[in-house]
Amino acid sequence: MHEMALCEGVVEIIEEEAKRQKFSRVRAVCLEIGALSHVEPEAMRFCFDAVSRGTIAELARFEIIGVPGAAWCMPCGKTVAVTQRFDPCPDCGSYQLQVTAGDGLRVKELEVE
Amino acid sequence: MCTVCGCADAHDHKGEHGHDHHHDHDHEHEHEHEHEHGHDHGHHHHSHGTHDYGAGLAGVHVPGMSQERIVQVERDILAKNDGHAAANRARLAAAGVFTLNFVSSPGSGKTSLLVRTISDLKGRYPIAVVEGDQQTANDAERIRATGALAIQVNTGKGCHLDAHMVGHALDALPLAQGGLLFIENVGNLVCPAAFDLGEAHKVVVLSVTEGEDKPLKYPDMFAAADLMLINKVDLLPHLDFDLARTIEYARRINPRIEVLLVSARTGEGLPAFYAWIAKRAEVARNVVRAAE
Numbered sequence: 056m057h058e059m060a061l062c063e064g065v066v067e068i069i070e071e072e073a074k075r076q077k078f079s080r081v082r083a084v085c086l087e088i089g090a091l092s093h094v095e096p097e098a099m100r101f102c103f104d105a106v107s108r109g110t111i112a113e114l115a116r117f118e119i120i121g122v123p124g125a126a127w128c129m130p131c132g133k134t135v136a137v138t139q140r141f142d143p144c145p146d147c148g149s150y151q152l153q154v155t156a157g158d159g160l161r162v163k164e165l166e167v168e
Numbered sequence: 169m170c171t172v173c174g175c176a177d178a179h180d181h182k183g184e185h186g187h188d189h190h191h192d193h194d195h196e197h198e199h200e201h202e203h204e205h206g207h208d209h210g211h212h213h214h215s216h217g218t219h220d221y222g223a224g225l226a227g228v229h230v231p232g233m234s235q236e237r238i239v240q241v242e243r244d245i246l247a248k249n250d251g252h253a254a255a256n257r258a259r260l261a262a263a264g265v266f267t268l269n270f271v272s273s274p275g276s277g278k279t280s281l282l283v284r285t286i287s288d289l290k291g292r293y294p295i296a297v298v299e300g301d302q303q304t305a306n307d308a309e310r311i312r313a314t315g316a317l318a319i320q321v322n323t324g325k326g327c328h329l330d331a332h333m334v335g336h337a338l339d340a341l342p343l344a345q346g347g348l349l350f351i352e353n354v355g356n357l358v359c360p361a362a363f364d365l366g367e368a369h370k371v372v373v374l375s376v377t378e379g380e381d382k383p384l385k386y387p388d389m390f391a392a393a394d395l396m397l398i399n400k401v402d403l404l405p406h407l408d409f410d411l412a413r414t415i416e417y418a419r420r421i422n423p424r425i426e427v428l429l430v431s432a433r434t435g436e437g438l439p440a441f442y443a444w445i446a447k448r449a450e451v452a453r454n455v456v457r458a459a460e
Contacts, residue, residue: 057328057359064245076239086245093362093388129423140387141420150420154391162241 058094061160062102068162069112078167083116085164089157090138091124116166124157249363252331256338256366260349264456266449267349269367271389273382274355276375277399279307281432282350286314288435289442293449294344298337298351300329307352317341328359331366346453348445357386368448369394376400376409383417390421395428397441402431 069081084103088096096119107113124137128144129151135144137157143150244250260267270278279299286295297318299308308320319337321329334351343349351367353360361370372393374382377400383390390396396418398411415427428444430437 061245068243140391141384151423160245162243165239167237
């Protein structure tokens with residue numbers, strides 16, 4: 056389950072930011088998870104609970120903002136919405152798509168004290 | 169109701185604050201009132217009946233987040249791995265080493281393919297291998313039997329190699345100038361897709377004894393790979409495997425993926441794979457020569 060490793064990355068980012076932005080407790084963590092990224096949001100939530108134990112982010116609320124997927128359709132020459140990697144272009148049905156958005160995975164912001 | 173002891177009265181625990189309201193109070197924090205009722209405590213200037221979170225300190229509204237102190241982070245979770253990967257890539261480029269990261273489900277024949285490839289190419293290139301498995305050094309031993317240098321990385325409970333582990337493996341692995349480095353990832357079609365190791369290309373191996381729809385079932389991996397090797401093609405006469413459909417599915421996910429049909433057992437199709445490597449390894453060597 057690579058979500059575990061990714062959540063360890065989230066905790067590391069939080070601990071680095073705690074030093075940089077001077078806070079000692081995290082009440083909420085807000086992540087942006089793209090629809091085409093490599094993770095399952097609910098698995099992230101589960102893993103974060105486990106990985107954050109004993110850290111300044113223990114018991115923090117875990118907020119997930121979904122980022123919709125988009126791709127450049129080569130035949131249409133325009134950006135179209137996609138929900139999964141194997142979606143065809145909703146307009147022309149082609150699979151000649153290049154993902155342009157929604158494949159990211161970011162810590163957006165934290166609510167701290 | 170008190171959320172600490174559950175009793176019906178509003179009261180303080182540990183005397184943290186002295187507010188006396190007829191509704192929830194909090195125990196460790198001082199600011200939950202703002203969202204419970206319509207007046208402010210000095211830093212939120214909204215009128216009664218209107219809660220304008222968007223006008224708070226951070227200027228954005230995140231559902232469920234109070235405006236007390238929001239710190240902007242905006243950091244990519246994979247950035248740390250990607251930093252290690254960039255360092256590995258720079259190190260490999262400086263040595264003119266051409267690196268492939270082999271990914272697949274368990275049992276697709278990655279190790280057999282590497283053993284065969286190394287045996288066939290060891291006269292042409294110095295070759296080193298990083299072997300990733302949860303446990304055992306069996307694969308590294310199979311590779312070492314060919315005469316190539318191999319480092320086994322046991323990920324323990326980990327389901328993938330990350331760039332930091334590969335960096336440590338490179339510390340222990342003398343890289344010959346102009347050579348090849350093969351990284352055999354943990355057999356897993358899911359997790360290794362997310363982790364750049366510093367390779368030139370991910371190569372996904374799919375054997376004909378698996379389902380045709382694997383590219384659709386595990387799209388992230390096929391999206392991340394530049395080359396798909398369809399292995400065990402010597403078994404095709406005995407199977408109902410639909411080769412054309414598999415390739416079509418893979419190209420739905422990744423229109424640019426290159427496809428080669430191979431058999432590690434019979435050697436069928438491998439010369440085309442070696443030519444694919446030779447062309448790119450030459451480029452990697454020339455970049456170093458040009459820099460000298």
